[in-house]
Amino acid sequence: MxxxxxxxxxxxxxxxxxxxxxxxxxxxxxxxxxxxxxxxxxxxxxxxxxxxxxxxxxxxxxxxxxxxxxxxxxxxxxxxxxxxxxxxxxxxxxxxxxxxxxxxxxxxxxxxxxxxxxxxxxxxxxxxxxxYKIEDYKNSFTVKVGKKIKILKIDEVACFYSYENATYLKTKEGNYIINNSLTNLEYDLNPKYFFRVNRTFIVHINAIKDIITYSNSRLKLVLQSYSDSEIILSRERVKDFKSWID
The missing domain is CATH 3.40.50.2300 (Response regulator)
Incomplete structure (x- = not known):
């Protein structure tokens, strides 16, 4: 066809x-x-x-x-x-x-x-x-910090990640739990700036500090504001990732 x-x-x-x-x-x-x-x-x-x-x-x-x-x-x-x-x-x-x-x-x-x-x-x-009113991608998130509610701009976000059945938003200031799944976030985030690297992480393009070759044709990402664990790009996503950063 x-x-x-x-x-x-x-x-x-x-x-x-x-x-x-x-x-x-x-x-x-x-x-x-x-x-x-x-x-x-x-x-x-x-x-x-x-x-x-x-x-x-x-x-x-x-x-x-x-x-x-x-x-x-x-x-x-x-x-x-x-x-x-x-x-x-x-x-x-x-x-x-x-x-x-x-x-x-x-x-x-x-x-x-x-x-x-x-x-x-x-x-x-x-x-x-x-x-339907065409809405832009999300440009901010509200998070709860103690008894206060804080508004975080999308440009502040280094990555989103899942850990122990919860989803976290990471900025320079800290980690915040959000009420959303990574799968749903994929639809709400502008794909020009965010990429799902594996089952656990969605990263912001401006937060990527280094891209390092890794075993089995994979890539390792180093972010400016996240160092809690390694971020490994799955082999199946390498081609899409390279197209995304071009």
Whole structure:
């Protein structure tokens, strides 16, 4: 199958392209905006499938549909958990929440191949997304310090980590317990600045002091404000990490 990726975040586009290598899908082009996508569709034969980010650099992806009739199957992708689309079931719509899981990707591809996408479901999906207020990624966290509540700006955070069934936020000043899981945090944090290095850590790019080669093709990260334990980047995440820091 031939496909194009429409995604305004380069690391996300690269990761998706790597995942698709295992599914015999040929990526013929990559785009990152509504305007450039419309021009491309007007001049080129439409592919079998489109991987389409909901929010692009110059607007929601649905603006593309207003200007050109798309004949390809569509798999929507979104990093915005506040859309709450997991609570909705569209029999003919395929969508993926970022960061994209390989098994979910396989299911979406299979569904796109087998199910006819109905115009009514596409319109309902558009209304659902458009009616939700698009919020930015989290820019602060509130933590409890004794009897006080403290507000921490996202730029102060060196990393998030899990320890003994609790999630911690680390700054230069200390460690704070937060009421969230690392999995949920992945959706709330801007992927331009935060990366899930393994099951235990999410790190801020500005907090990385050193990157050291480690055994079995892994990497060891040294942070400016964290030294309680070693942070080892799993071998499976090395390629994505290198793309992220480029």
């Amino acid at each position: 031939k496909a194009i990726i429409i995604e305004d975040e380069l690391p996300s586009a690269r990761r998706l392209e790597r995942l698709l290598q295992d599914f015999e899908i040929e990526i013929i082009y990559k785009l990152n905006a509504v305007k450039s996508s419309v021009l491309w569709f007007q001049k080129n034969e439409h592919p079998d499938i489109i991987f389409l980010d909901v929010q692009l650099s110059d607007g929601l992806c649905f603006e593309i549909f207003k200007q050109v009739k798309i004949t390809s199957k569509i798999i929507f992708t979104t990093a915005f958990s506040n859309y709450s689309i997991k609570a909705f079931d569209y029999n003919s719509i395929s969508y993926l929440l970022k960061p994209i899981d390989k098994e979910k990707l396989e299911e979406a591809i299979k569904k796109a191949k087998e199910v006819y996408q109905k115009e009514t479901d596409l319109e309902q999906f558009k209304k659902l997304i458009s009616n």
